[in-house]
Amino acid sequence: MVKQTIQIFARVKPTVRKHQQGIYSIDEDEKLIPTLEIIVPRDLADGFVNNKRESYKFKFQRIFDQAAKQEAIFESIAKPVAESALAGYNGTIFAYGQTGSGKTFTITGGAERYTDRGIIPRTLSYIFEQLQKDSSKIYTTHISYLEIYNECGYDLLDPRHEASSLEDLPKVTILEDTDQNIHLKNLSLHQATTEEEALNLLFLGDTNRMIAETPMNQASTRSHCIFTIHLSSKEPGSATVRHAKLHLVDLAGSERVAKTGVGGQLLTEAKYINLSLHYLEQVIVALSEKHRSHIPYRNSMMTSVLRDSLGGNCMTTMIATISLEKRNVDESISTCRFAQRVALIKNEAVLNEEIDPRLVITRLQKEIQELKDELAIVTGEQRTEGLTEAELIQLEKLITSFLEDQDPESRLEVGADMRKIHHCFHHLKKLLNDKKILGKSSVSSEIKDQDQDQGCQYPSKEEEYKKLQDILKQRDNEISILSK
Numbered sequence: 137m138v139k140q141t142i143q144i145f146a147r148v149k150p151t152v153r154k155h156q157q158g159i160y161s162i163d164e165d166e167k168l169i170p171t172l173e174i175i176v177p178r179d180l181a182d183g184f185v186n187n188k189r190e191s192y193k194f195k196f197q198r199i200f201d202q203a204a205k206q207e208a209i210f211e212s213i214a215k216p217v218a219e220s221a222l223a224g225y226n227g228t229i230f231a232y233g234q235t236g237s238g239k240t241f242t243i244t245g246g247a248e249r250y251t252d253r254g255i256i257p258r259t260l261s262y263i264f265e266q267l268q269k270d271s272s273k274i275y276t277t278h279i280s281y282l283e284i285y286n287e288c289g290y291d292l293l294d295p296r297h298e299a300s301s302l303e304d305l306p307k308v309t310i311l312e313d314t315d316q317n318i319h320l321k322n323l324s325l326h327q328a329t330t331e332e333e334a335l336n337l338l339f340l341g342d343t344n345r346m347i348a349e350t351p352m353n354q355a356s357t358r359s360h361c362i363f364t365i366h367l368s369s370k371e372p373g374s375a376t377v378r379h380a381k382l383h384l385v386d387l388a389g390s391e392r393v394a395k396t397g398v399g400g401q402l403l404t405e406a407k408y409i410n411l412s413l414h415y416l417e418q419v420i421v422a423l424s425e426k427h428r429s430h431i432p433y434r435n436s437m438m439t440s441v442l443r444d445s446l447g448g449n450c451m452t453t454m455i456a457t458i459s460l461e462k463r464n465v466d467e468s469i470s471t472c473r474f475a476q477r478v479a480l481i482k483n484e485a486v487l488n489e490e491i492d493p494r495l496v497i498t499r500l501q502k503e504i505q506e507l508k509d510e511l512a513i514v515t516g517e518q519r520t521e522g523l524t525e526a527e528l529i530q531l532e533k534l535i536t537s538f539l540e541d542q543d544p545e546s547r548l549e550v551g552a553d554m555r556k557i558h559h560c561f562h563h564l565k566k567l568l569n570d571k572k573i574l575g576k577s578s579v580s581s582e583i584k585d586q587d588q589d590q591g592c593q594y595p596s597k598e599e600e601y602k603k604l605q606d607i608l609k610q611r612d613n614e615i616s617i618l619s620k
């Protein structure tokens with residue numbers, strides 16, 4: 137078991153104006169815990185952030201400044217989580233921040249340049265590279281991609297390409313079993329055997345997400361997206377299987393409704409988004425308080441789906457995306473505050489190992505068969521039904537490879553089944569009678585036949601015996617003459 141608090145990282149989005157001096161500073165040396173200091177400009181101090189303080193300090197595991205490359209983000213944040221998932225631990229990486237602060241850029245990446253690839257494609261690439269290297273295990277990878285919009289779940293991997301709005305996609309609902317495990321009904325799981333197949337699924341999901349996006353529903357801003365890599369592994373011949381889920385989550389914009397000042401449909405959306413992020417906050421507050429027995433996971437779909445990631449069996453990482461333009465200072469401060477609370481949550485990740493009942497059944501069936509065979513030999517009770525066509529072919533293959541094997545120690549292993557043993561003897565006899573073998577073994581009789589044709593006579597056993605007796609008698613006579 138690995139006990140760990142949720143790891144928090146901050147990423148500052150590049151500003152349009154190159155020098156946003158005086159708004160923030162990063163101190164990497166302060167007792168070795170990196171600190172982000174946000175300085176509220178004087179003209180804002182009495183405004184949005186209605187507070188006398190001018191400077192706010194927040195601690196993070198690491199802070200990535202504007203120039204940070206996608207590669208560095210992957211190496212420091214996502215790679216360790218992917219490694220744990222490969223070892224059998226659940227993992228979650230979620231990006232949290234206001235609209236436009238770089239959540240999608242960080243999680244999925246930018247479309248313009250290859251180097252802008254985000255955490256999802258890089259993680260897929262890394263995972264498949266590792267799977268290729270490790271031949272000691274058999275791995276299976278499945279992908280699912282869920283979008284949550286206004287408290288409804290949608291399957292983004294619907295392959296029909298018929299969705300013109302989000303509502304056309306299959307609706308995903310939550311089911312809870314008696315052990316309080318969450319199941320997502322209608323969320324399709326797709327096997328990916330190569331990086332390319334997995335990337336195609338990501339592309340399909342992002343396309344469905346874009347198609348379903350209307351001006352009123354700018355999906356990336358107003359919905360939560362959860363891309364999940366389901367990994368399972370087992371050693372050849374073993375019935376123990378390890379499972380791990382790796383959630384890569386792009387949350388909706390975290391800005392507050394009051395400030396956005398929207399109306400109508402957008403207000404409804406903002407209310408929902410706000411509500412689900414509010415519920416996320418409630419869960420996080422409840423988890424960070426000691427002795428809280430009830431955690432309100434069930435209040436929203438997102439917290440239900442991410443239940444294990446928050447205070448459960450998971451290694452979780454949060455990336456606070458921050459836009460430090462003057463007008464975004466107050467939102468950035470609330471993002472950082474949220475992150476500080478998240479950092480208090482303790483998770484306990486366990487190795488998700490289980491015995492696959494199907495593999496156990498197959499192994500036991502084989503064992504039963506072997507025991508039955510042995511018992512039949514011991515008791516003399518033999519199986520009488522004929523061997524199947526497949527069994528006969530298999531036996532003949534075994535005989536051929538046994539005969540071809542140059543190793544004098546090689547054995548013909550057919551198990552303790554008398555039917556198979558008999559068949560082997562029959563087959564060997566047939567081979568012996570085969571022309572080729574007969575040809576070799578009849579050489580001596582052919583020579584004998586030829587000699588007889590030429591008038592040669594071979595002595596019988598009696599004649600040979602008499603001849604030897606004569607020689608013995610002759611030798612005795614010779615010895616007695618010599619001794620005189």
Ligand SMILES: Nc1ncnc2c1ncn2[C@@H]1O[C@H](COP(=O)(O)OP(=O)(O)OP(=O)(O)O)[C@@H](O)[C@H]1O
Nearest residue numbers: 149150234235236237238239240241246356357389
């Ligand atoms: N680190 C970065 N480097 C370069 N461009 C960035 C970076 N972060 C964000 N951007 C750009 O800023 C814009 C907004 O970013 P993005 O869409 O990722 O924000 P978001 O937080 O996901 O917003 P939303 O809540 O609307 O989904 C995009 O054009 C993106 O390419």
